[in-house]
Amino acid sequence: MEALISEVKNDLKNNDPAAAVARVKEQSNQQRNTPLNIAITGESGSGKSTFVNAFRGISDEDDGAAPTNIVEASKEPIPYFHPDYPNVNVWDLPGIGTTKFPANEYLKHIGFEKFDFFIIISDTRFRENDVKLAQEIQKMKKKFYFVRSKIDNDIRAAGRKKDFNEKTTLDIIRKSCDQDLLKQGISSPRIFLVSSFELHLYDFSRLYETLGKDLPEHKRDALLFATSNINLEIIKKKKEAFQSKIKYYASLSACVAAIPLPGVSTAFDVALMAITARDYVHGFGLDKSSLQRLSARTRVPYRDMLAVTMSPLVAGEITEEVMLKMLPQLAGITALMAIEEAVRLIPIIGIIASAGLSGIAIYNVLNYFLDTLAKDAQSVFERSLTGP
Ligand SMILES: Nc1nc2c(ncn2[C@@H]2O[C@H](COP(=O)(O)OP(=O)(O)OP(=O)(O)O)[C@@H](O)[C@H]2O)c(=O)[nH]1
Ligand SMILES: [Mg+2]
Known part of the structure; x- marks a missing residue:
């Protein structure tokens, strides 16, 4: 992760935010491979x-x-x-x-x-x-x-x-x-x-x-x-593994925010959100095909599984456009988190205050995604145990 950040910083120095996004994507793919x-x-x-x-x-x-x-x-x-x-x-x-x-x-x-x-x-x-x-x-x-x-x-x-x-x-x-x-x-x-x-x-x-x-x-x-979500412990472990990476993504976002080009920061953040949200949804088995497989195995109807979830990301297509549309709603949810978190996070993310706001916003958004999706994974797991 540290290597990724320094490479991204380099891309940004060369005014190449697209390369930075590609690098983050590549890193997510590598993990999956x-x-x-x-x-x-x-x-x-x-x-x-x-x-x-x-x-x-x-x-x-x-x-x-x-x-x-x-x-x-x-x-x-x-x-x-x-x-x-x-x-x-x-x-x-x-x-x-x-x-x-x-x-x-x-x-x-x-x-x-x-x-x-x-x-x-x-x-x-x-x-x-x-x-x-x-x-x-x-x-x-x-x-x-x-x-x-x-x-x-x-x-x-x-x-x-x-x-x-x-x-x-x-x-x-x-x-x-x-x-x-x-x-x-x-x-x-x-x-x-x-x-x-x-x-x-x-x-x-x-x-x-x-x-x-x-x-x-x-x-x-x-x-x-x-591994499928065989027990609650596995869901918890997946959440922790994802969580440990959020601060790095936040600091990437902060680095991008520090470059004075209009629109670049939002575009980067939206791409980052889409990549990580997709990782979370697939990692927790909340994508459409995983849920369909679970439904076939447990005979709990697919729509009953969906009914116990809260996040709009579950079983949906996660694209940058979808993320863009979600931004106003997310801003509302995460603004509340921002103030108290900001003070605590600036030393972790390690950036100047103006750029820090973007880093903190991303930190909050990713945590929000992760929390809601982990809860949904838990609800789906519990629902699957009770049978049709
Ligand atoms: N009750 C019970 N039955 C099981 C369990 N695991 C497998 N079985 C049954 O045991 C039988 C053999 O299971 P398989 O998974 O086909 O065994 P295998 O080792 O792959 O057999 P081969 O491919 O012939 O070597 C099947 O009828 C399964 O349903 C289990 O944990 N509990
Ligand atoms: Mg066999």
């Missing part, structure tokens, strides 16, 4: 394809879904990408047992180098193939995580017993996986209990946290934004 490759592997029928779909927030019946419940669906790795983040691929791999390869050849066959990490899924105990694969992955200095799938089934079965307690049941399964793996030579394995039908329950959040921590920072954002 960070490659991340996630390998999902495990024995036949363990729930790989279902997990791939759930992770991407689509239903098994969706057009772009990985086919599920087909015996030995495929012998070749198949990448599935997020439409807004085409370089984030979740790979549905063939089970090692179905390929007849030993673990090291299996890894070569699937092209292990490209994967950022491996998720090894089992719906029962982790067996020899899972363990051999994990050991081979470790040799290749790649990361792996064990997912014990279909936990909803275990909970349902345990629920029939008199003294049922969910936490105790989960602890018992976790411990037994742990011991199985230990017996086969894997010490302190990382095991997560997951139901692909209910990713907001059990260990999925913990798995997600762990993946994020293990990834380098730029990949962490790629993972975050390509």
Whole structure:
């Protein structure tokens, strides 16, 4: 971000505000194009394809879904990408047992180098193939995580017993996986209990946290934004990631305001608003196609999803013209914020007072967009949980 600001300053010195806008756009595109490759592997029928779909927030019946419940669906790795983040691929791999390869050849066959990490899924105990694969992955200095799938089934079965307690049941399964793996030579394995039908329950959040921590920072954002809003924590994280960039955009706007050319500052601000608003709407899955996919998966009618949102940016086209039209309304909303914020922000944005006003206005507008869209994402998420 700091590099971007100095480049933009340079463009402005050369009286080229169009180049400055192009640079900001390019930076937003680059973020959307960070490659991340996630390998999902495990024995036949363990729930790989279902997990791939759930992770991407689509239903098994969706057009772009990985086919599920087909015996030995495929012998070749198949990448599935997020439409807004085409370089984030979740790979549905063939089970090692179905390929007849030993673990090291299996890894070569699937092209292990490209994967950022491996998720090894089992719906029962982790067996020899899972363990051999994990050991081979470790040799290749790649990361792996064990997912014990279909936990909803275990909970349902345990629920029939008199003294049922969910936490105790989960602890018992976790411990037994742990011991199985230990017996086969894997010490302190990382095991997560997951139901692909209910990713907001059990260990999925913990798995997600762990993946994020293990990834380098730029990949962490790629993972975050390509993940659908599985829980409120993810929405909060997306908001924080967006928030951390607003002060830079504000200072860009202030730099542009400092050049004495009529109209340039507004044009730049409007372009900046459109770029970031689009990032927010897509990042939160509030664009039309994401909402349609969510509606297909949860069977909550599309218009019911829309009905719980407040921002006019949701599911709409976000162009510079739309932003221009919104300016008078935004000026009203953000003027109230401006006075008290101004004093606090000038040292952060670090500019002289006259140019500071533009920076502060943008700061307020972007925060306003972000706040309302994050709230809308939360409302849509909550609505989607309640079903049709
Ligand atoms: N209850 C429950 N069933 C699941 C879950 N995940 C998968 N299943 C079911 O398990 C069956 C197999 O799931 P798939 O996702 O097709 O398994 P796979 O590992 O891709 O199988 P192959 O492609 O044949 O190797 C399907 O009937 C799924 O609906 C889950 O979390 N809970
Ligand atoms: Mg499959």
